[in-house]
Amino acid sequence: xxxxxxxxxxWGGGPRGxxxxxxxxxxxxxxxxxxxxxxxxxxxxxxxxxxxxxxxxIVVVVALxxxxxxxxxxxxxxxxxxxxxxxxxxxxxxxxxxxxxxxPYPIETVLTPQVTRVNRIDIGIRTGDDPRRGAAMRDxxxxxxxxxxxxxxxxxxxAVFWMVKPAAAGSTEDVGAANFLFNVQNPEGTIxxxxxxxxxxxxxxxxxxxxxxxxxxxIETAVQELMQRTLDGYKAGVLITQVQLQKxxxxxxxxxxxxxxxxxxxxxxxxxxxxxxxxNRVVPExxxxxxxxxxxxxGYKERAIIEARGQAxxxxxxxxxxxxxxxxxxxxxxxxxxxxxxGGMDKxxxxxxxxxxxxxxxxxxxxxxxxxxxxxxxxxxAAK
Numbered sequence: 001x002x003x004x005x006x007x008x009x010x011w012g013g014g015p016r017g018x019x020x021x022x023x024x025x026x027x028x029x030x031x032x033x034x035x036x037x038x039x040x041x042x043x044x045x046x047x048x049x050x051x052x053x054x055x056x057x058i059v060v061v062v063a064l065x066x067x068x069x070x071x072x073x074x075x076x077x078x079x080x081x082x083x084x085x086x087x088x089x090x091x092x093x094x095x096x097x098x099x100x101x102x103x104p105y106p107i108e109t110v111l112t113p114q115v116t117r118v119n120r121i122d123i124g125i126r127t128g129d130d131p132r133r134g135a136a137m138r139d140x141x142x143x144x145x146x147x148x149x150x151x152x153x154x155x156x157x158x159a160v161f162w163m164v165k166p167a168a169a170g171s172t173e174d175v176g177a178a179n180f181l182f183n184v185q186n187p188e189g190t191i192x193x194x195x196x197x198x199x200x201x202x203x204x205x206x207x208x209x210x211x212x213x214x215x216x217x218x219i220e221t222a223v224q225e226l227m228q229r230t231l232d233g234y235k236a237g238v239l240i241t242q243v244q245l246q247k248x249x250x251x252x253x254x255x256x257x258x259x260x261x262x263x264x265x266x267x268x269x270x271x272x273x274x275x276x277x278x279x280n281r282v283v284p285e286x287x288x289x290x291x292x293x294x295x296x297x298x299g300y301k302e303r304a305i306i307e308a309r310g311q312a313x314x315x316x317x318x319x320x321x322x323x324x325x326x327x328x329x330x331x332x333x334x335x336x337x338x339x340x341x342x343g344g345m346d347k348x349x350x351x352x353x354x355x356x357x358x359x360x361x362x363x364x365x366x367x368x369x370x371x372x373x374x375x376x377x378x379x380x381x382a383a384k
Contacts, residue, residue, distance in 0.1 A: 073104040081112040082164075082177045091178045113177050115164040118241060121192050123199070124157035125246065145251065146200050152208040157246040158220075160195045160227070165239040179237030191231070191238060198226040208250075212262075216245050 076099055077083045083095030087108045095102075095110070102108040124144030125137050144155050165176030184190050202222045206215060224243040231238045250258040322329040 069104050073101050073108070075100055075102065075110050075112075077112055080114050080116040082115040084111045084113065084175075084177050084181060085109075086111070091175070091182065094175055094177060111181055113164060113181060115166070115177055118161050118163050119188075121160045121162070121188060121195065122157075122246075123160065123192060123196055124155075143196060146203045148203055148208040148211060149205050150207045153251050154203065154208055154211055155247070155249050155251050156199060156203060156211075157248075158195075158199060158223075159244045159246055160191060160240065161242040161244070162191055162238050162240050165237050176237040176239070179235045181237075184234060184236045184238075187236065187238060190234070190236060191227075191240075194227050194230050195223070195243070198223045198230065201226065211248055212250075216248065220245055 075083070077095055077097045079097045081097060083100055084091065085093050085095060085102050085108055087103070088106075089109075092108075100110075102110055124140055126140055127137060139155075139157070141155075144157050146154055146156055148154055164180045180187060199219075202219055203211060206219065211219065220243045224240050227240045227243070231240070249255060318329065318333070
């Protein structure tokens with residue numbers, strides 16, 4: 001069965017399908033480009049009698065071209081960017097974020113580097129994509145292995161955070177964005193090389209023990225300052241905001257042995273501390289005992305000397321009295337001796353001359369009756 005294209009196929013009825021429907025118009029038809037060009041030409045002919053070939057037409061075309069050229073000098077700087085204006089390829093100034101204007105190309109051009117974004121460079125490690133576990137860290141031994149000041153090898157992974165250096169206040173030469181763009185060909189590669197060199201220098205003058213324990217903050221600060229001085233010498237226009245140590249360990253081949261050594265050192269230090277604590281406790285006690293014994297000996301010495309001097313003085317005084325009256329002094333010494341010997345014991349006095357057959361002299365102890373305990377001592381003092 002034959003059918004014609006213009007009839008809409010065997011079903012007829014124009015551009016419809018077998019169910020009596022076809023493509024429907026969803027809106028107004030798009031304007032025809034040729035029609036728009038034709039209308040524009042007609043309006044230009046109306047505005048410029050005689051067409052573009054006349055002098056007036058040429059002037060209008062040139063004026064329009066100049067206006068478009070001047071308008072092309074407007075540009076926008078994003079909030080995290082800074083405009084760097086070049087005049088015939090030479091840096092002439094910077095512009096702040098917002099809408100700005102420069103002389104149109106080719107007189108002036110503008111570059112807009114990002115100056116507020118903090119960038120990160122990892123040294124000694126790389127982040128790779130693992131199809132099974134996602135992001136994976138890979139160690140780069142040629143970057144991380146370093147020699148310490150005491151000739152040990154240490155594995156150091158660290159990160160450097162940097163940004164484009166802000167322009168110096170009132171300076172037209174020390175502009176961080178311009179220096180960043182024009183003074184260093186490969187800024188990231190330069191920063192990485194400077195970071196690795198600075199870290200090796202700082203680690204090379206430090207022993208391994210402080211690196212692994214308490215000197216991390218000092219190392220980070222020293223590396224940051226050294227990197228900043230070096231990059232400022234290059235006029236790289238880069239500000240190092242932070243250096244962060246990620247991992248500081250001995251090489252993986254000897255880490256077990258190194259941990260054993262560290263444990264032995266820790267035990268030795270602990271034992272030394274315990275011995276020092278014992279010494280700090282025992283030595284003061286011994287010094288105190290020695291001082292106490294010395295002071296006791298000094299006191300005994302003084303007491304013995306004073307007692308000896310007193311006895312000598314007493315003997316000399318008794319000797320003088322004896323020389324004056326030997327018999328009286330002899331009798332007094334005898335009585336004092338008897339008083340000292342018999343003063344503290346029970347006594348029975350027998351006098352053969354007394355009346356009675358037994359010769360016992362009645363004795364009345366007055367001290368127990370009166371309750372006086374100082375009577376013998378007082379009597380002895382009076383006898384002396």
